Amino acid sequence: MKLNFRLIIFALAILFGVAFSAPSLLQLDKGAKITLGLDLQGGLHMLLGVKTEEALKSRLKSVAASIKHFSDRNDILIEDLAASEEQVRFSLLDSDDAKAMDEMLGKIEGLTLRKEGEVYALGFGEEAVAALKNKAIEQAIETIRNRLDQFGLAEPTVARQGEEKILVELPGIKSAADEQRARELISRAAKLELMAVDEERAMRVYQMSPAEAAQFGDLILDDAEREGVKHLVREIPILDGAMLTDASVGFNQNNEPIINFSLNSEGAQIFGDFTGRNVGKRLAVVLDGKVMSDPVINERIGGGAGQISGRYTVASANDLAIALRSGALLAPIEMLEKRSVGPSLGADSIQASLVALVGGFVLVMGFMIVYYRAAGVIANIALVVNLFLILAVMALFGATLTLPGMAGIVLTVGMAVDANVIITERIRELLREGSTIHKAIEEGYANAMRAILDANITTLIAAVVLYVYGSGAVKGFAITISIGILASMLTAILGTHGIYEMIESKIQQRKNVGFWFGVSKGA
Amino acid sequence: MELFKQSGMIDFMGRSKLAAAISLLVVVLSVVLIVTRGLNYGVDFSGGTIVQVKYETVAPIAQIRQQLAVHPLFADASVTEFGSSEEVIIRLGGSSGSIESDIGDEAAKVLQGSGAFEIRRVDMVGPKVGGELREKGLMALLLAILGILIYVTFRFEWRFSVASVLALVHDLTISVGALALFQIPVNLDVLAALLTILGYSLNDTIIVFDRIREGVTQLKTAVLSETINDSVTRTLSRTTLTSMTTLLVVVMLYLFGGEIINAFAFTLLVGIVVGTYSSIFVASPILLYLGFDVKAYRARIAEKAKQAAERERMRAQFEQGTL
Numbered sequence: 087m088k089l090n091f092r093l094i095i096f097a098l099a100i101l102f103g104v105a106f107s108a109p110s111l112l113q114l115d116k117g118a119k120i121t122l123g124l125d126l127q128g129g130l131h132m133l134l135g136v137k138t139e140e141a142l143k144s145r146l147k148s149v150a151a152s153i154k155h156f157s158d159r160n161d162i163l164i165e166d167l168a169a170s171e172e173q174v175r176f177s178l179l180d181s182d183d184a185k186a187m188d189e190m191l192g193k194i195e196g197l198t199l200r201k202e203g204e205v206y207a208l209g210f211g212e213e214a215v216a217a218l219k220n221k222a223i224e225q226a227i228e229t230i231r232n233r234l235d236q237f238g239l240a241e242p243t244v245a246r247q248g249e250e251k252i253l254v255e256l257p258g259i260k261s262a263a264d265e266q267r268a269r270e271l272i273s274r275a276a277k278l279e280l281m282a283v284d285e286e287r288a289m290r291v292y293q294m295s296p297a298e299a300a301q302f303g304d305l306i307l308d309d310a311e312r313e314g315v316k317h318l319v320r321e322i323p324i325l326d327g328a329m330l331t332d333a334s335v336g337f338n339q340n341n342e343p344i345i346n347f348s349l350n351s352e353g354a355q356i357f358g359d360f361t362g363r364n365v366g367k368r369l370a371v372v373l374d375g376k377v378m379s380d381p382v383i384n385e386r387i388g389g390g391a392g393q394i395s396g397r398y399t400v401a402s403a404n405d406l407a408i409a410l411r412s413g414a415l416l417a418p419i420e421m422l423e424k425r426s427v428g429p430s431l432g433a434d435s436i437q438a439s440l441v442a443l444v445g446g447f448v449l450v451m452g453f454m455i456v457y458y459r460a461a462g463v464i465a466n467i468a469l470v471v472n473l474f475l476i477l478a479v480m481a482l483f484g485a486t487l488t489l490p491g492m493a494g495i496v497l498t499v500g501m502a503v504d505a506n507v508i509i510t511e512r513i514r515e516l517l518r519e520g521s522t523i524h525k526a527i528e529e530g531y532a533n534a535m536r537a538i539l540d541a542n543i544t545t546l547i548a549a550v551v552l553y554v555y556g557s558g559a560v561k562g563f564a565i566t567i568s569i570g571i572l573a574s575m576l577t578a579i580l581g582t583h584g585i586y587e588m589i590e591s592k593i594q595q596r597k598n599v600g601f602w603f604g605v606s607k608g609a
Numbered sequence: 610m611e612l613f614k615q616s617g618m619i620d621f622m623g624r625s626k627l628a629a630a631i632s633l634l635v636v637v638l639s640v641v642l643i644v645t646r647g648l649n650y651g652v653d654f655s656g657g658t659i660v661q662v663k664y665e666t667v668a669p670i671a672q673i674r675q676q677l678a679v680h681p682l683f684a685d686a687s688v689t690e691f692g693s694s695e696e697v698i699i700r701l702g703g704s705s706g707s708i709e710s711d712i713g714d715e716a717a718k719v720l721q722g723s724g725a726f727e728i729r730r731v732d733m734v735g736p737k738v739g740g741e742l743r744e745k746g747l748m749a750l751l752l753a754i755l756g757i758l759i760y761v762t763f764r765f766e767w768r769f770s771v772a773s774v775l776a777l778v779h780d781l782t783i784s785v786g787a788l789a790l791f792q793i794p795v796n797l798d799v800l801a802a803l804l805t806i807l808g809y810s811l812n813d814t815i816i817v818f819d820r821i822r823e824g825v826t827q828l829k830t831a832v833l834s835e836t837i838n839d840s841v842t843r844t845l846s847r848t849t850l851t852s853m854t855t856l857l858v859v860v861m862l863y864l865f866g867g868e869i870i871n872a873f874a875f876t877l878l879v880g881i882v883v884g885t886y887s888s889i890f891v892a893s894p895i896l897l898y899l900g901f902d903v904k905a906y907r908a909r910i911a912e913k914a915k916q917a918a919e920r921e922r923m924r925a926q927f928e929q930g931t932l
Binding site: 270273421424425426434435439447456457489496503508541542547549552554556560605 | 728764862866870
């Protein structure tokens with residue numbers, strides 16, 4: 087028996103493997119652990135898309151709103167103010183006001199201005215549009231993260247995927263009702279707008295088509311609660327939720343939940359100005375394109391506080407307040423991909439894959455011992471160490487174990503011993519040809535090395551490609567199989583070689599190659 | 610224990626015509642199957658929705674179909690048993706881009722009254738993502754083949770790499786043919802299995818090629834077919850045994866791994882069997898057909914050795930000169 091450098095490295099690998107896989111295997115509180123994928127622990131996985139073109143539209147609308155407010159406040163006469171998909175147009179009636187107007191517009195970043203006589207056409211340049219869209223996505227990620235944090239779910243993941251997609255993973259979801267609430271919270275635009283009711287034409291709203299309304303610069307909106315009730319409001323809002331500073335649940339005199347909101351100073355000023363000018367008219371509180379209420383303005387409202395009433399439960403009012411507080415989504419989001427797995431299915435999957443793992447393990451180990459005797463036992467030691475190493479490396483890097491990942495581990499069990507099969511077959515071959523034991527082992531390893539390396543590298547190429555192009559749970563397969571292959575080079579080649587070196591004198595003493603390699607000499 | 614105690618040489622190349630005929634037949638059959646029956650693309654690639662429902666007792670499939678048929682959303686739904694008689698998979702071609710409304714919830718509503726059940730899994734893939742995944746999947750296969758081609762050319766010689774890639778294409782075609790034959794749903798996991806087959810079936814081929822390369826330089830004979838026979842015979846135990854250990858675990862996965870990875874395990878099962886066969890009977894004969902020239906290869910090796918020796922001599926001289 088003698089120590090050698092291979093054995094020392096192998097011993098270190100064993101130590102490393104056991105130490106770092108222990109927290110995951112024994113479920114210790116301390117240490118890095120492997121996280122289970124959503125397909126194994128249950129949960130909700132969503133890939134969301136952001137309708138960025140809507141962000142541009144609403145930006146244009148808010149530009150229009152500021153023009154309206156600016157001209158009202160400074161007594162600048164404009165006409166035909168309209169926001170379309172790509173631009174805002176209006177005509178300036180008095181050219182003396184052009185300087186003030188241009189100055190105001192110059193303060194809006196990225197705005198391009200074209201003037202044809204008194205007609206102004208405003209739009210955004212390519213770069214500004216790209217920046218706007220990018221901002222919409224980033225803002226959506228931020229907003230969704232905020233909302234989920236306040237919702238109180240364990241470890242939500244919200245991350246940008248690719249250029250314009252958002253990955254949301256919620257491992258904590260345990261019931262359909264939870265899932266429903268989480269989805270509603272995420273998707274809620276929470277876009278609050280205060281709009282002026284067009285009192286002149288409000289009576290005719292039921293006879294009016296949307297196109298006709300648009301001619302007057304109006305919009306027809308549904309009532310949030312009363313089916314069939316419609317409201318005619320001015321298209322350009324007085325102000326929107328961007329100026330909101332807080333929202334919380336309160337109760338009205340009938341003890342029904344309502345939402346109180348407050349505006350920042352700019353919003354409060356606009357709100358105060360508007361209400362002061364429009365006493366006796368109605369103001370529509372519009373949430374996500376539906377009219378929540380349209381109270382009559384009794385007097386100028388200063389201080390910038392308002393409320394939203396509706397048929398809320400405490401829970402739904404609370405969710406809405408969270409959504410309002412965390413800000414509106416600049417652009418609506420849509421579901422591109424959704425995978426939800428119930429916890430019971432995840433548990434079933436864990437169990438099934440464990441059965442396959444243990445079964446495969448026992449079969450392969452049994453086969454190796456029966457076929458190769460002592461050499462098989464040595465290969466099996468390497469195989470066990472290999473398993474520990476896979477778990478240890480995964481834990482260390484915080485990798486996620488998915489169902490295909492489990493399959494990858496099972497497959498590694500079958501593939502890791504391949505190296506030992508190749509080596510032992512080489513050794514046997516040399517023994518049959520009459521080599522000494524020392525020469526058979528050394529040359530066996532040397533000759534087998536090339537083939538094993540080539541074989542492993544090609545499998546790695548496929549695994550790496552899979553990791554880059556695969557998505558979701560399948561990535562987990564690429565991870566476990568890659569780690570397994572790399573670890574097998576350490577255990578199945580280096581480790582077993584070290585063991586042979588250590589016990590070589592023993593093998594020499596008992597020249598029973600049938601016992602050591604399961605081969606009848608000189609056949 | 611020894612299963613392969615062949616002392617003589619087995620004449621594999623003598624049977625290469627028969628093997629070629631069988632391979633060609635199966636490959637053509639596979640292509641015909643793929644074209645006529647088509648692949649059963651799962652939701653990952655075609656887009657759509659699946660809802661996995663587990664009942665407490667045997668799932669009343671007829672009643673489920675009846676109840677679904679009434680609802681417009683589920684008009685095109687197909688209902689199949691999944692793994693056990695208690696579980697069913699409802700598959701729809703459509704998906705919903707809306708986040709609030711959910712097909713799983715809808716399904717739960719529609720199935721109300723068909724017994725005690727639990728919705729265990731909802732997978733919905735929108736058309737945009739499905740198309741993207743399909744594109745990426747194809748790209749992955751092509752890139753993997755390309756990467757392997759480059760690697761084998763680098764390690765061996767171009768004929769070896771063409772032969773190994775043709776063998777891979779052979780294996781993939783037959784594996785995909787089997788998917789078409791049994792209408793196995795093709796999802797991302799099946800793609801992973803196909804990529805694994807790519808890497809794995811090449812392992813066996815490489816073991817054989819490695820031996821042929823060794824044989825070319827070391828054996829006395831300059832006849833390639835004899836070298837191949839010798840090498841394949843000598844590596845036969847390795848090729849089959851390595852496949853066997855892997856096959857053992859894949860069978861375990863197939864039998865016990867659960868319904869969700871069944872398609873994955875099935876694809877691997879077919880691929881590993883075909884891959885082992887092809888490394889013995891397909892890859893090596895192609896080397897023969899491509900006209901690999903033993904003498905030329907030896908000459909090149911000798912030339913390289915000579916050059917190396919020359920360099921060594923020059924360096925020795927140089928070093929002596931400076932001493």
